[in-house]
Amino acid sequence: MRILIVEDEINLATPLKKGIEKHGYAVDLAHDGKAGYDLASINPYDCIILDLNLPEMDGIEVAKKLREEGTDTPILMLTARSAQNEKIEGLEMGADDYLTKPFNYQELILRLKALIKRYHPEQTETLSAHGIELDPGKHGVTIEGDVIELNRKEFAILEYLLRNKGRVVSQEELLEKVWNQEVNIFTNTIRTQILNLRKKIDPNKNVIQTIRGVGYKIND
Numbered sequence: 741m742r743i744l745i746v747e748d749e750i751n752l753a754t755p756l757k758k759g760i761e762k763h764g765y766a767v768d769l770a771h772d773g774k775a776g777y778d779l780a781s782i783n784p785y786d787c788i789i790l791d792l793n794l795p796e797m798d799g800i801e802v803a804k805k806l807r808e809e810g811t812d813t814p815i816l817m818l819t820a821r822s823a824q825n826e827k828i829e830g831l832e833m834g835a836d837d838y839l840t841k842p843f844n845y846q847e848l849i850l851r852l853k854a855l856i857k858r859y860h861p862e863q864t865e866t867l868s869a870h871g872i873e874l875d876p877g878k879h880g881v882t883i884e885g886d887v888i889e890l891n892r893k894e895f896a897i898l899e900y901l902l903r904n905k906g907r908v909v910s911q912e913e914l915l916e917k918v919w920n921q922e923v924n925i926f927t928n929t930i931r932t933q934i935l936n937l938r939k940k941i942d943p944n945k946n947v948i949q950t951i952r953g954v955g956y957k958i959n960d
């Protein structure tokens with residue numbers, strides 16, 4: 741799953757990005773409203789964490805424009821403690837929830853998960869195929885009940901392939917859904933991750949199929 745953080749305070753944004761990534765999300769960062777709006781317009785995010793006071797374009801304007809254009813990605817707005825009116829305005833303009841600064845990090849993660857769950861109830865259900873069970877909420881994978889340790893990317897790839905069970909997923913699609921913007925990436929990276937994933941969950945290569953020249957598929 742992919743998250744966008746729009747926050748101009750680098751001292752807050754950078755650790756926030758790292759913290760959220762630990763929960764298995766791919767995270768993009770924008771440091772002003774215009775850059776955030778541009779990213780949100782072109783990428784498929786599962787949630788946007790949007791600061792209210794931003795240079796170039798404020799958070800309310802960003803939320804308003806995205807909603808006017810039909811983007812329904814959940815928005816969690818970050819506000820200053822004093823800005824009661826702006827909170828209300830933010831919610832009216834399309835934010836789904838807000839958190840007052842300074843906020844508790846655990847609470848932000850809980851709100852983020854709750855928002856994603858509310859908008860994509862299917863995304864928190866356990867996914868399974870070929871004896872593999874993946875629990876997106878607990879971030880756990882088992883095979884026939886045995887716990888398997890996957891790194892973040894391996895987990896995200898497996899999750900995406902399981903969600904799209906029965907369908908071929910191209911490398912471009914995996915790049916778009918599983919990686920964030922700033923990683924300078926080659927298709928080799930995907931091949932390497934798939935190779936490592938297979939070693940852990942699919943040594944006999946009968947779970948993840950390679951469709952040559954097209955992509956990857958997990959059969960129903």
Ligand code: CA
Nearest residue numbers: 748791793794
């Ligand atoms: Ca700010």
